[in-house]
Amino acid sequence: xxxxxxxxxxxxxxxxxxxxxxxxxxxxxxxxxxxxxxxxxxxxxxxxxxxxxxxxxxxxxxxxxxxxxxxxxxxxxxxxxxxxxxxxxxxxxxxxxxxxxxxxxxxxxxxxxxxxxxxxxxxxxxxxxxxxxxxxxxxxx
Numbered sequence: 001x002x003x004x005x006x007x008x009x010x011x012x013x014x015x016x017x018x019x020x021x022x023x024x025x026x027x028x029x030x031x032x033x034x035x036x037x038x039x040x041x042x043x044x045x046x047x048x049x050x051x052x053x054x055x056x057x058x059x060x061x062x063x064x065x066x067x068x069x070x071x072x073x074x075x076x077x078x079x080x081x082x083x084x085x086x087x088x089x090x091x092x093x094x095x096x097x098x099x100x101x102x103x104x105x106x107x108x109x110x111x112x113x114x115x116x117x118x119x120x121x122x123x124x125x126x127x128x129x130x131x132x133x134x135x136x137x138x139x140x141x
Contacts, residue, residue: 021124023073025136026110028119031056036135042077044120046088047097052118060100061109061121069106073122076138 025041027033032054036044043049045060052058063070065082074082089099103109109121114131127134 021069022126022140023069023076023122023124023138024126024134025120025122025138026113026127026132027121027135028113028115028117029131029133030117031120031133031135033135034133038077038136041136045077045100047092047100056118059116059119061112061119062100062102063106063109063122064102064104069122069124072124072138 025036032052040049044058045062047060050058063073070082074080074085078085092099101112103112103121106123106125109123110125110127110129110132113119113121114129120135
C-alpha cells in the first residue's frame with residue numbers, strides 16, 4: 001500500500017517538475033561578454049541588437065513555440081507568450097527580418113551554441129560543456 005501511495009505521488013509531481021527548473025541563457029564560449037541582463041537578452045531576441053561588441057553577428061536560437069522552456073523564457077524576458085509575440089514577428093517579416101532560428105530540443109540548442117560562433121540560446125538543462133558559457137540564469141519561482 002505504501003508503495004502505491006509513493007508511486008501515485010510521483011506521478012502527480014513529475015508532470016510539474018519542469019515548472020521548478022531554472023532557465024539558463026547560454027552562449028558560445030567565444031562571445032565577448034560574461035553576462036547579460038534581461039533587457040539585453042530581450043534586445044537580442046527582438047533583433048534590436050544584432051552584433052556582439054567585437055562586431056561578430058549574434059545568432060539567437062529559439063525552442064519551438066510549444067516548448068515549456070520557451071513559454072517560461074518568453075514570460076521571464078518579455079512578460080508575454082510566444083503566441084502574443086507573433087504580431088511582432090509578422091511586422092518584422094514584413095520589414096524583411098526573420099525570427100531567430102528554432103531548434104527542436106534543448107540538446108539541439110546546446111549543440112548549435114557549442115558549434116556556432118556568436119550563438120546564444122536558452123535551456124533548462126545546465127550545460128557542463130567548456131565550449132559554452134552561461135550569461136544569465138532565471139531562477140525558478
